[in-house]
Amino acid sequence: MVDVQSSRRQVPRALTIAGSDSGGGAGIQADLKTFQELGVFGMSAITAVTAQNTTGVQAVYPLSPEAVTEQIRSVGRDIRVDALKTGMLFSHEIIEAVAASLEEFKWTRVVVDPVMVAKGGSVLLQDAALSAFKRKLLPLVEVVTPNIPEAERLTGMTIRNASNKRDAAKQLIDLGIRYVVMKGGHETGEEAVDLLYDGYCFSEFSAKRIDTVHTHGTGCTFSAALTAGLAHGLSVELAVQQAKAFIQAAIEDGIQIGGGIGPTNHWAYRQQRTPGAWTAEQSLA
Ligand SMILES: Nc1ncnc2c1ncn2[C@@H]1O[C@H](COP(=O)(O)OP(=O)(O)OP(=O)(O)O)[C@@H](O)[C@H]1O
Numbered sequence: 001m002v003d004v005q006s007s008r009r010q011v012p013r014a015l016t017i018a019g020s021d022s023g024g025g026a027g028i029q030a031d032l033k034t035f036q037e038l039g040v041f042g043m044s045a046i047t048a049v050t051a052q053n054t055t056g057v058q059a060v061y062p063l064s065p066e067a068v069t070e071q072i073r074s075v076g077r078d079i080r081v082d083a084l085k086t087g088m089l090f091s092h093e094i095i096e097a098v099a100a101s102l103e104e105f106k107w108t109r110v111v112v113d114p115v116m117v118a119k120g121g122s123v124l125l126q127d128a129a130l131s132a133f134k135r136k137l138l139p140l141v142e143v144v145t146p147n148i149p150e151a152e153r154l155t156g157m158t159i160r161n162a163s164n165k166r167d168a169a170k171q172l173i174d175l176g177i178r179y180v181v182m183k184g185g186h187e188t189g190e191e192a193v194d195l196l197y198d199g200y201c202f203s204e205f206s207a208k209r210i211d212t213v214h215t216h217g218t219g220c221t222f223s224a225a226l227t228a229g230l231a232h233g234l235s236v237e238l239a240v241q242q243a244k245a246f247i248q249a250a251i252e253d254g255i256q257i258g259g260g261i262g263p264t265n266h267w268a269y270r271q272q273r274t275p276g277a278w279t280a281e282q283s284l285a
């Protein structure tokens with residue numbers, strides 16, 4: 001008899017617990033595209049369905065905490081999860097359900113992107129959920145990836161300069177997180193600099209800031225690429241380095257989608273590494 005199990009190829013597997021973006025640029029859709037591009041089998045547990053496009057979020061329909069728990073259980077009971085990320089969690093009930101599931105399955109390679117508001121200003125994490133987010137979820141995670149406004153909200157600090165960034169990162173580590181990546185997308189300057197802190201050392205990951213409005217879903221894509229690296233067994237440092245290269249390519253090789261703040265190009269990173277591959281530029285020719 002053929003041993004079907006052993007004749008099949010093992011691939012890294014990653015789970016995203018996040019909201020659905022009907023426009024395809026952020027949330028679950030961005031995460032699964034990124035996992036696929038980086039050679040990882042992607043799975044999802046949807047926390048909320050958003051009616052959304054490049055002009056903004058038109059409606060948010062959160063799922064029940066039970067629905068979120070059941071999706072995570074279905075994946076966890078059957079399929080190995082090498083790494084996971086969370087995105088839009090919306091309510092304290094969903095945060096509590098997710099934290100309970102992380103404890104149930106004892107998953108450790110966990111990335112939390114503390115999604116709070118969409119680029120157009122719509123609320124993706126309710127004010128009342130902030131305390132559960134900090135107390136119940138953050139102590140269970142390996143890496144948290146706030147942008148500057150999210151780090152300000154998590155710490156209550158005002159972040160204006162490099163010294164403030166370092167102080168905020170230290171405060172986040174004190175919550176029990178292993179690594180903090182403070183993203184520099186919301187700053188100004190020639191370079192977009194992401195700061196990594198492991199509780200001992202700071203390191204910076206820097207790339208040329210691209211002059212574009214088409215940054216819908218950059219945070220989701222970056223954290224998904226980081227999660228894919230962890231699923232492959234990379235160290236956090238190497239996974240951040242790869243994620244930075246992935247998002248840089250995705251912003252740089254922009255695509256024209258929608259009339260507002262457009263998404264990034266999820267296949268640019270792989271194309272840049274595949275000689276002779278079809279490019280977004282060629283499709284316009
Ligand atoms: N204009 C840009 N040029 C180059 N890199 C950028 C630019 N904007 C953002 N980045 C990079 O993209 C990644 C995501 O950062 P950003 O601060 O935009 O996340 P975010 O605000 O959480 O995104 P979102 O909320 O849209 O999902 C970081 O690595 C950041 O340095």
Ligand SMILES: Cc1ncc(CO)c(N)n1
Nearest residue numbers: 019020026027088118217
């Ligand atoms: C569903 C969803 N998650 C995250 C973001 C943040 O980019 C968004 N706009 N939508």
